[in-house]
Amino acid sequence: MHPDFKPHGVKVKPRSVNNIRGLALMYRRLLFKCEDNKSLNVVKSLEIILGKLGVVLIIKTMEEMGNCEAAASPDTLELLIREDVYDALHNNDGRARFTICHEIGHLTLHENIALARANNGGHKIFEDSEWQANTFASELLMPFNICKTINSAIQVQIMYQTSYEASAYRLMKLESEKPTKALANVGSI
DSSP: OOTTOOOOSOBOOOOOHHHHHHHHHHIIIIISOOOTTSOOOHHHIIIIIHHHTTOEEEEEOHHHHTTOOEEEETTTTEEEEEHHHHHHHHTTOHHHHHHHHHHHHHHHHOOSSOOOSSOOOOOOGGGBHHHHHHHHHHHHHSOHHHHTTOOOHHHHHHHHTOOHHHHHHHHHHHHHHSOOHHHHTGGGO
């Protein structure tokens, strides 16, 4: 865990990166029918596939939602999206794509909790609803098995239609998951 981590979400059932990675890949491959080396069609995934599963999209004005770009209610299967974010999604905006996949993460990972931007503090990173949803969005949009072979954030950005910031952060996190040379050499003694 990063020593400077401060919870941003509410405390939820703990989940590891590998657990979230597995769920995201299952959604990507089986539900959304997207190959790992292709950009996920978030609009189709949201409007058609999740719609068939009962997810209700509610587009709201900026006045209605204020600073909140989108919000998910896992218990009612409602996804509220601010109209400018919805428009940006239809233009393949990387930030909007990540935002919607983040909310899909909430729908997938969380239930029987009131998701809010405020946190109740005192929980670990792997128990944080916002960390989990961000991890799900990263794994869904930028699959681990492909991104671990790429060294360029720009290449990830182009391949997966994500923002540069999300792509660079993804590669930085994957770099921190690599075993150190000392650990890598243990098996060769």
